[in-house]
Structure formats: C-alpha cells, structure tokens
Amino acid sequence: MSIPDFLEFGSKLTNLEKTRNFNVFGDYSLDPFRNLVDSHGWRTRKKERLRISVVGTNGKGSVSHFLAVSFSNLGYKTGLYTSPHLFDPKERIRLSPNFNPVNEEDLKEISNILFTQGTAEELSFLSWFEWFTLGAFVLFEKRDIAVQVYEAGLGGRLDATKLADPDILVICAIGEDHKAVLGNTKEAILREKLGIVTERTKIVFALEPKPSLLKILKEFCSEKNLELFLYPSLPEGRSYLDHNREYVKFIVHRLEEIISKNKIGIERTENVVTEPLPLPPGRLEIISDSPFIVFDPAHNPDAIGVTLASLSSAFPGKRFSVLAGFLPDKEGESMAEKLLDYTKTQKSNLYFLDSKEFKLPEGYGSYSIPPEKLSGILKTSEQEEAILVLGSFRLYSYIKT
Incomplete structure (x- = not known):
C-alpha cells in the first residue's frame, strides 16, 4: 500500500x-x-x-x-x-x-x-x-x-x-x-x-x-x-x-x-556561532523599499497598539499610511479606532480591504477598497512615504504576490 x-x-x-x-x-x-x-x-x-x-x-x-x-x-x-x-x-x-x-x-x-x-x-x-x-x-x-x-x-x-x-x-x-x-x-x-x-x-x-x-x-x-x-x-x-x-x-x-549545572542533560553537538539573531519573517518586515511597504500580522487591539508604537523606533523618520484587513471573528471596530487615531495624528491615509475573506469594520465604509484596487493603493503616491499592512497573516500573500 x-x-x-x-x-x-x-x-x-x-x-x-x-x-x-x-x-x-x-x-x-x-x-x-x-x-x-x-x-x-x-x-x-x-x-x-x-x-x-x-x-x-x-x-x-x-x-x-x-x-x-x-x-x-x-x-x-x-x-x-x-x-x-x-x-x-x-x-x-x-x-x-x-x-x-x-x-x-x-x-x-x-x-x-x-x-x-x-x-x-x-x-x-x-x-x-x-x-x-x-x-x-x-x-x-x-x-x-x-x-x-x-x-x-x-x-x-x-x-x-x-x-x-x-x-x-x-x-x-x-x-x-x-x-x-x-x-x-x-x-x-x-x-x-x-x-x-x-x-x-x-x-x-x-x-x-x-x-x-x-x-x-x-x-x-x-x-x-x-x-x-x-x-x-x-x-x-x-x-x-x-x-x-x-x-x-x-x-x-x-x-x-x-x-x-547538569540539571538538564542535553547535548551540544553543533558548532557554536556568534551571528546576531535575524528578525523573524513577517514581523515588521520590509516588503518593498520603493514604495516602502512594511508588513506586520497584528490582529487584535493590543497588538495593533504595540505595532503602531514600534514604528517610530523601528523606522525613524517614516510617516505611515495604513492598509488593514480583519477576519470576521476579530474586533474590527476596536482595531479600526486605533488605526484611525494613528493616521489622523500622522496626517496619513487609512484603508480597509473589503472582500469575502476580510470583514469591513462597521462604520468604516468610506475607507474600504476592493481587492482589485489593492495594487494601486500599494503604489504609494509621492506625498506618502510608507504603508503599513496589518490585520491578519493572510494579508502577507496578498502583498507578496
């Protein structure tokens, strides 16, 4: 068999x-x-x-x-x-x-x-x-x-x-x-x-x-x-x-x-190296330099807040617009409120991907874009320095392909 x-x-x-x-x-x-x-x-x-x-x-x-x-x-x-x-x-x-x-x-x-x-x-x-x-x-x-x-x-x-x-x-x-x-x-x-x-x-x-x-x-x-x-x-x-x-x-x-102290008796069998720890894929990852696109999988209110707060130290001098996509079981309204506050402070743009897979937060219809317009949004205008994409791991394949 x-x-x-x-x-x-x-x-x-x-x-x-x-x-x-x-x-x-x-x-x-x-x-x-x-x-x-x-x-x-x-x-x-x-x-x-x-x-x-x-x-x-x-x-x-x-x-x-x-x-x-x-x-x-x-x-x-x-x-x-x-x-x-x-x-x-x-x-x-x-x-x-x-x-x-x-x-x-x-x-x-x-x-x-x-x-x-x-x-x-x-x-x-x-x-x-x-x-x-x-x-x-x-x-x-x-x-x-x-x-x-x-x-x-x-x-x-x-x-x-x-x-x-x-x-x-x-x-x-x-x-x-x-x-x-x-x-x-x-x-x-x-x-x-x-x-x-x-x-x-x-x-x-x-x-x-x-x-x-x-x-x-x-x-x-x-x-x-x-x-x-x-x-x-x-x-x-x-x-x-x-x-x-x-x-x-x-x-x-x-x-x-x-x-x-031999309290855990595991064996060291490989060569020791002193290389710095590389960043994990998909976390504050630079997807493109021109236009400057960063991806992060933040998909709950606390994570959204932490990611937004990390931008200034991770990418000093950059001003970010935000593209988000939330799955139906997520607290989209709470996360959308954080993103709206951030983009208002930055005087940048906010977009929500609206499709069968990603649910548009209630009350944010004026910020929605259909998937077929995604590539156009990602080609940032001359006035926008960068775009942060977040909300779900599934968005990664949308912007990498």
Whole structure:
C-alpha cells in the first residue's frame, strides 16, 4: 500500500484556521489526541530533551523564533514549531541550523513513520493543527533534536502542543483575543494559557504583567512549585522586536546556567556561532523599499497598539499610511479606532480591504477598497512615504504576490 502524502492527507482534516468555527472548543478534549500519540510512543523522548512551550496573545511568534535561533547558535540541534504560516504550511516545522521550512523529503519521512506505525483510519479524526503538531513531534525525535520550541496555537489548556510536555514555559504579552474560546478578560485568558503546564514543567519565564495578572501568575507558580523568572514589560517607544530579542537573551542566559549545572542533560553537538539573531519573517518586515511597504500580522487591539508604537523606533523618520484587513471573528471596530487615531495624528491615509475573506469594520465604509484596487493603493503616491499592512497573516500573500 502506498504511503499517503502528508499535505494531501492533512488537507482533508478539519481546519479551524479556515473555517473559523471555534465553537467546537465547547466540547473539545485533548484525550483522543493524547491516547493516539501515547499508544504509538510518538511523543516519547528517546533521550533527555529541552522542550519549551511559548504561549501568549502577542509576540509568541517572534519569541519562539529568537529562542530557536539562539539555541542553534549555541550548538544545540534545534527544532521550531510555529503557527500560523505566511505562505506555505511547511513553514510551521523548521530545523536548525538554517530554519528553512521542512521540504518534501522531510514530509515523506514523517508520513512513513505515521502510516507505518499507525493507520489512516485512526489518524483521520485529527484536526489539521493536531496533524502538524504530530508531524513536529515525530520529526524532531527522528532527527534527535535536543532543543524543541513549540509555539502554542489558540490557547494552552486545550492546545495540541501541550502534549510536548514542556520543561519550560515562556509567557509573552497577554491580550484580549479569541475571547469566545479563552475568556472575556485578560485574567481568564492568562489562566487558560497557564493550562499548558504539565507535571514535567519546572520553570516559567514571563514578561511582567499588570498587578492583577501578576498575582494569578505568582499564585499558580507557587501552587505548582514552579520557579518563576520575570522580565520587564515592553517600555513605551521601543520596538517590540527589539524587546522580545532582549527577553529571549534573558531566558537563554538563565537556561544556559541551568544546563551547565547538569540539571538538564542535553547535548551540544553543533558548532557554536556568534551571528546576531535575524528578525523573524513577517514581523515588521520590509516588503518593498520603493514604495516602502512594511508588513506586520497584528490582529487584535493590543497588538495593533504595540505595532503602531514600534514604528517610530523601528523606522525613524517614516510617516505611515495604513492598509488593514480583519477576519470576521476579530474586533474590527476596536482595531479600526486605533488605526484611525494613528493616521489622523500622522496626517496619513487609512484603508480597509473589503472582500469575502476580510470583514469591513462597521462604520468604516468610506475607507474600504476592493481587492482589485489593492495594487494601486500599494503604489504609494509621492506625498506618502510608507504603508503599513496589518490585520491578519493572510494579508502577507496578498502583498507578496
């Protein structure tokens, strides 16, 4: 019998990122996925590993990227699992030292493991996200990856990456997003994110949150006997990428101290390099120099605010117009208000992409443009110095093609 293609098989599974039907989480349980994975030993550690879970509302993609590259530079074989992707789902699974997306041969290797040890029938109940998470589990173990970084998807308690059984939890900024699933307050959302902790988890790193969240965090760590390390939250006027890079340096320095004391017995098998940490793709990324176009995936009110505040330090002297596109389940009106305030201050233009995929914020019809006029908007006029594109990862393919 031929081995099914990894991507083709995955395309037939339920993909919540496309359907946006997050109501299914009302009855969701990790137990079926856990039982399947454990029945085949697909998350079993063949030797000691350092598995790091990265959770939060904003910044976890860049923090995951910086963590993976940092450990690779220190000489550890490192794997990185992230979501969502910008262009190609293969971007979600990456291996050191270059962290290029997995290739077709890698996917064939994953499929051979899964369909030789398991069956299509028992794998077919998985969701698309579970399928890719499982792919990362088996490839990282097959390739003897010492440091494994898993960016959580929607939450924590019910996130498929919880089955990595993280040794370390890294918490990024907590904001209000997916409230129907995670809770209506930041306090509720933090508790949901903390649910990714398992019995293996020993250390928590966190950006110091506001007092009400800090109280929850400290009480949780005390109850679970977890060591807590705090790092200052993002200061006003600083690029969030610069701050996240420094946050990761803080984390890696502490973990190196722990590893050197043989409290974590992972092997350093690669060459140590001293190259600076490259920026992650799709985060304050310069898409074009002429016209000057910057992309960022900010897609909730807090993230929008942080991205706008980062522009002056990341791109000094630039005046930005804004092009945004919001998915239907997002708080479009709240985000649109922030963008309107910004562009009024900048005396620049504001545009919202209006299509079947992207929902126009209520009351902002006069700022809408149809997709067929997108290329014209991106060709900025002589008076406009730059355009910031944000609101969804999906917009990346619109402006790169």
